[in-house]
Amino acid sequence: SQTIHQWPATLVQPVGSPLSLECTVEGTSNPNLYWYRQAAGRGLQLLFYSVGIGQISSEVPQNLSASRPQDRQFILSSKKLLLSDSGFYLCAWSVAGLSYEQYFGPGTRLTVT
């Protein structure tokens, strides 16, 4: 069966510090991968999606970036965090070409102080 992992589970970082969140999927090949942010009182906002290694599409302009160095690995980064980057970050995957169903990882709670 497929599983999705994210780490760390929680993170407290000062403003201006770098960020690296990692997501890996097991049990499937060539998944579509997604990064979402969920701010308090708001819905899920899609940040990035990827259909293959090295292929990243950004949905919103911001100081975050994403990379997909391996088929089942998705990384969210920032060079300098802002207070507004605080939130709950979720990684998700879906089966390419079959369905719109997306399956979510456990998430990372990021607090920028």
Place this chain on the structure above:
Amino acid sequence: EDKVVQSPLSLVVHEGDTVTLNCSYEVTNFRSLLWYKQEKKAPTFLFMLTSSGIEKKSGRLSSILDKKELFSILNITATQTGDSAVYLCAVPLGVNYGGSQGNLIFGKGTKLSVKP
């Protein structure tokens, strides 16, 4: 602008009650609507609806889609404290990339609290 609107934003009921959660949408090139349940962390998939009038059912949860009036409802009968969660509704956006690449736009969710 494509959007998904859920109502109510929050709801408090007692165990045994029946609840109805609403999701309305405006999206070009509609293909499907999805419901998720989010307890403390990851949203978990409940239903995907593509056809009007066909009810999907899983235990005490059921959902139906009305493509003419552009909405869906999620019903939960005989609620239990374990049903307490945020229920999210989502629709795929944009150009058809061949299915699963359809990026999802989510509503803000309905926070359901079930009291014993």
